[in-house]
Structures are given as C-alpha cells and as structure tokens.
Amino acid sequence: MAKKAGPLSGLKVVELAGLAPAPFACTILADLGADVIRVDRATPGNDVIGFPNDPLARGRRSIGINTKTPEGVELVLKLADEADVLIEGFRPGVAERMGIGPEQVHARNPRLVYGRMTGYGQDGPLATVAGHDINYIGISGALEPIGHAGQRPVVPLNLVGDFGGGGLLLAMGVLAALFERQSSGKGQVVDASMVDGAALLTTSLHGLLNSGLWPGGRGENMLDGGAPFYDTYETADGKYVAIGAIEMRFWGDLVKVLGLDPEETPVHVDKNEWPKLRKIVAEAVAKHTRDELVAKAEGTDACLTPVLAPGEAPSHPHNVARGTFVDIGGVVQPAPAPRFDRTPAETPEPPRPKGADTADVLAELGVDAEGVERLKAADTIV
Numbered sequence: 001m002a003k004k005a006g007p008l009s010g011l012k013v014v015e016l017a018g019l020a021p022a023p024f025a026c027t028i029l030a031d032l033g034a035d036v037i038r039v040d041r042a043t044p045g046n047d048v049i050g051f052p053n054d055p056l057a058r059g060r061r062s063i064g065i066n067t068k069t070p071e072g073v074e075l076v077l078k079l080a081d082e083a084d085v086l087i088e089g090f091r092p093g094v095a096e097r098m099g100i101g102p103e104q105v106h107a108r109n110p111r112l113v114y115g116r117m118t119g120y121g122q123d124g125p126l127a128t129v130a131g132h133d134i135n136y137i138g139i140s141g142a143l144e145p146i147g148h149a150g151q152r153p154v155v156p157l158n159l160v161g162d163f164g165g166g167g168l169l170l171a172m173g174v175l176a177a178l179f180e181r182q183s184s185g186k187g188q189v190v191d192a193s194m195v196d197g198a199a200l201l202t203t204s205l206h207g208l209l210n211s212g213l214w215p216g217g218r219g220e221n222m223l224d225g226g227a228p229f230y231d232t233y234e235t236a237d238g239k240y241v242a243i244g245a246i247e248m249r250f251w252g253d254l255v256k257v258l259g260l261d262p263e264e265t266p267v268h269v270d271k272n273e274w275p276k277l278r279k280i281v282a283e284a285v286a287k288h289t290r291d292e293l294v295a296k297a298e299g300t301d302a303c304l305t306p307v308l309a310p311g312e313a314p315s316h317p318h319n320v321a322r323g324t325f326v327d328i329g330g331v332v333q334p335a336p337a338p339r340f341d342r343t344p345a346e347t348p349e350p351p352r353p354k355g356a357d358t359a360d361v362l363a364e365l366g367v368d369a370e371g372v373e374r375l376k377a378a379d380t381i382v
Contacts, residue, residue: 003033003035004030004033004034004035004059004346005033005343005344005345005346006031006032006033006034006336006340006343006344006345006346007032007033007340007343007345008029008032008033008034009033009034009343010033010035011029011033011034011035011084011085011178012034012035012037012082012083012084012085013026013029013030013034013035013036013037013060013083013084013085013086013087014036014037014039014076014079014080014083014085014086014087015036015037015038015039015060015086015087016039016076016086016087016088016089016090016095016100017038017039017040017041018088018089018090018117019089020056020133020158020162020163020166020167021089021117021161021162021163021166021167021170021194022087022088022089022115022117022166022167022170023056023057023089023167024056024162024163024166024167024168024171025087025115025117025166025167025168025170025171025174025192026038026060026087027055027056027057027058027059027167027348028167028168028171029085029171029174030058030059030060030348031058031059031336031337031345031348032336032345033343033345033346034085035060035061036059036060036061037060037061037062037063037079037083037357037361038057038060038061038062038063038352039063039065039067039076039079040062040063040064040065040354040355040382041064041065041066041067041354042064042065042066042072042355042379042380042381042382043064043382052351053329053330053331053350053351054351055328055331055333055334055351057351057352058328058333058348058349058350058351059348059349060352061352061356061357061360061361062352062353062354062355062356062357062358063075063079063355063357063358063361063362063381064354064355064358064381064382065358065380065381065382066379066380066381066382067098067100069378069379069380070099071375071378071380072380072381073098073099073100075362075365075375075380075381076100077099077100077104077105077108078365079361079365080100080105080108080109080112081108081109082364082365083109083112084111084112084113084178085112085113085114085115085174085178086100086105086112086113086114086115087115087116087117087170087174088100088115088116088117089116089117089118090118091118091127091128092118092121092122092123092127092128093128095116102114102116102189106187109187110186110187111181111185111186111187112187113174113177113178113181113187113188113190114187114188114189114190115170115173115174115177115190115192116189116190116191116192117166117167117170117192117194118191118192118193118194119131119132119135119136119161119193119194119195120136120193120194120195121191121193121195121196122191122193126139132158132161133158133160133161133162133166133194134155134158134161136161136165136166136193136194136195136198137156137160137161137165137194137198139195140161140165140194140195140196140198140199140202141198141199141202141205142160142161142165142198142199142201142202143155143156143160144218145205145218145224146218146224147218147219147224147225148218148219148225149216149217149218149219149220149226150219151218151219153218160198160201161194161197161198162194164197164198164201165194165195165196165197165198165199165200165201166192166194166197168197169192169194169196169197169200170190170192173190173192174190176190177190208221222246226274227246227268227274228268228274228277228278228281229243229244229245229246229251229254229268229277229281230243230244230245230246231243231278232307233281233282233285233286234282234285234286235285235286235288235289235290235292235293236286236287236288236289236292237289237290239289239290239306239307240290240306240307241285241290241293241294241304241305241306241307242304242305242306242307243281243302243303243304244303245268245302245303245304246303248268248269249301250301250302250303251268253297253300253301253302253303254297254302254303254304256300256302257293257296257297257300257302257304258281258284258285259284260280260284265277265280266280290306290307291306294306313325314332323335326347328347328348328349328350329350329351331350335347336348354382355381355382358372358381358382359372362375362381
C-alpha cells in the first residue's frame with residue numbers, strides 16, 4: 001500500500017475493532033497519515049463495526065478475521081509482527097484469553113506499542129465491571145459540576161469520557177510511547193482509562209477549588225453558567241447565543257451590542273448583582289433573533305456567537321473558510337486536526353466494508369491466493 005500523506009506517514013497500526021473511544025484514537029492516527037488496519041470480526045455481511053459510513057471507521061483498511069480459531073489468532077499476531085502499534089478496547093483480560101495480549105505480542109515484537117482502552121483501567125476494584133461514559137465521568141468528578149443550579153447534573157453527550165478522556169488520551173499516550181521508543185528501542189503498554197482521562201480534564205477545576213475561586217455549587221460559578229456573562233440565552237426565534245464576555249473590555253462591547261445603558265447596568269463582576277443582571281441580559285437577547293444578534297456582534301469583541309446545531313456548523317463562514325468540515329463519501333464530518341504546514345494530512349477515504357482488504361493485507365503477509373481461499377473455506381477470514 002502506498003504511504004499516506006501526513007506527519008504519521010509510514011506508521012503501521014493494527015486496530016482490533018470496537019466501539020467509540022478506541023476507534024476514535026485510531027481515526028486520529030489514520031487521519032494524520034498512519035496505515036491503520038482494522039481487524040473486524042469474520043462474520044457474514046459487509047457492515048463496518050459501527051454503522052455504514054461511520055466517520056469513526058474512515059481512512060483505514062479492513063480485514064475480517066475469526067479470532068476464535070488458532071489460525072485467526074496467528075494472523076493477528078503476524079499483523080502485529082509488522083506493526084508499530086496495536087490498539088484494543090476490550091475489558092481487562094479478554095485480549096490475553098484470545099491469545100493476543102501484551103505478553104503474547106511483545107514476545108514476537110518487543111518494539112510494538114500496545115494501546116489499551118478501558119473505562120476503569122487495567123486494575124482496581126472496578127476494572128472488570130461494565131460501564132459507559134456516564135459512569136466513568138461520574139466517578140471522575142467531571143459530571144457533577146455540569147448543569148444549572150438547583151438541578152441535576154447534565155449529561156455532556158459522551159464527549160468527556162469516550163472521546164476527550166478516552167480516544168484522544170489514548171492517541172496521545174501512543175504517540176508518547178513511540179517517542180520514548182526512539183531512545184529505548186522498546187515498546188510498552190499504554191493503559192488509557194476513561195476515568196483517568198476525564199479526571200485529567202478537570203485539572204484546572206481542582207486548581208480553582210484549591211484556591212477558593214470555585215466557591216459555589218453546580219451552576220453557581222463563573223465558568224459553569226452561574227455568571228450571567230458566561231452562559232447561553234434564548235433568542236426571539238427560539239434559538240440560542242453563547243456569551244462569554246468575562247473581561248471588562250469584552251463586557252463593554254457586549255453592553256453596546258445588546259443596547260444596554262452602561263450607567264444603569266450592574267457591574268458584571270459583582271456576584272450579588274448576578275440575578276438582576278441575568279434578567280437584564282435575557283430580556284435584551286430575547287428582543288432579537290439569533291442571526292440578528294450575531295450580525296450586531298460582528299466586528300466587535302463582545303464574545304457573542306451563535307449556538308449552532310451539528311448540522312448547521314459546517315455552513316458557518318469561519319468553518320467554511322478553514323475547511324473545518326469535509327464531505328467524505330457523502331457524509332459531512334469534521335476534517336483531520338490539528339494542521340501541519342510541512343506535512344498536511346489528506347482527506348480521509350470513506351469507511352471500507354468489513355473484510356474489503358483481507359486479500360491485499362494477507363498478500364503483504366506472504367499469503368498467496370490459494371492460502372486465502374483455504375482460510376476462507378475454514379471460516380478463518382472473510
């Protein structure tokens with residue numbers, strides 16, 4: 001296979017197919033130029049692991065292998081022999097029982113970086129317990145502060161655990177291990193836990209707590225919607241704008257955009273005035289449609305932006321100018337990020353059907369056409 005463009009061009013990654021966080025880590029690596037081979041389960045049908053045209057399956061090849069057979073396990077090990085990275089998202093102990101755990105792989109390829117994605121980590125009292133994003137961010141301390149005062153915590157989609165504290169953390173860990181390998185010549189296991197990752201995302205919050213700068217409960221502080229100058233407001237057309245006018249100069253611009261009288265508007269940093277100020281801002285915002293307000297704020301530092309639905313975001317002029325979203329196989333989705341000036345990433349290819357590249361990948365391992373047919377007949381591959 002020809003090398004892809006991007007800063008990770010030439011990096012070889014084996015992905016044991018799963019859902020959400022581990023595939024997201026592999027998407028990041030594939031977006032940036034790595035040759036990722038997704039090992040799908042060898043079952044009938046041409047579906048990808050998630051759903052057709054799933055962006056989390058873009059930019060890599062697929063080989064269908066039945067890992068419940070000795071021959072299938074050996075094929076995975078052969079892939080790992082030639083790889084720099086292997087990523088799996090099983091519960092602790094599952095990969096070992098399959099015969100493709102770190103010890104089995106490192107015995108053959110000690111330079112391989114073995115990335116492991118779990119909710120609770122590879123050890124600890126909850127390591128083998130089932131859970132999802134909401135559970136992981138719940139015990140990490142990341143969920144409780146999110147929401148309005150006097151109300152229950154609000155679920156922030158599965159962005160904090162699965163993706164920010166999960167897949168992104170794993171991708172970073174893999175790259176750190178690859179950097180270390182340059183000096184040691186050895187691979188290692190990367191234990192990426194969504195609890196650990198979500199907790200890491202709250203680092204700044206712990207600093208605020210310890211310094212006394214986060215004195216209130218949920219929804220009562222500056223950055224959690226408690227401050228009237230840092231929140232969302234409904235507009236006349238039932239849509240919303242986001243306001244983040246913290247600094248005095250930015251607040252001054254916002255006061256002008258909203259048509260408020262500076263002499264009669266409470267000091268925005270005076271917490272005692274927040275209830276009154278919130279009512280004033282809400283009433284001013286409600287006089288205009290979302291797009292009217294956005295137009296009034298254009299060219300200012302009022303820190304007022306539209307709250308766009310995911311389907312609207314690709315059409316925003318800034319996102320269009322930056323190419324923040326791309327169309328891949330008829331599905332509009334985020335483009336690879338970040339950006340590199342010398343080794344830019346290419347637009348990813350659409351997701352491949354399960355097993356679409358089995359023959360080609362096996363040929364790279366030295367398996368001829370006759371061997372491929374034999375493996376198919378034995379239900380080892382698809």
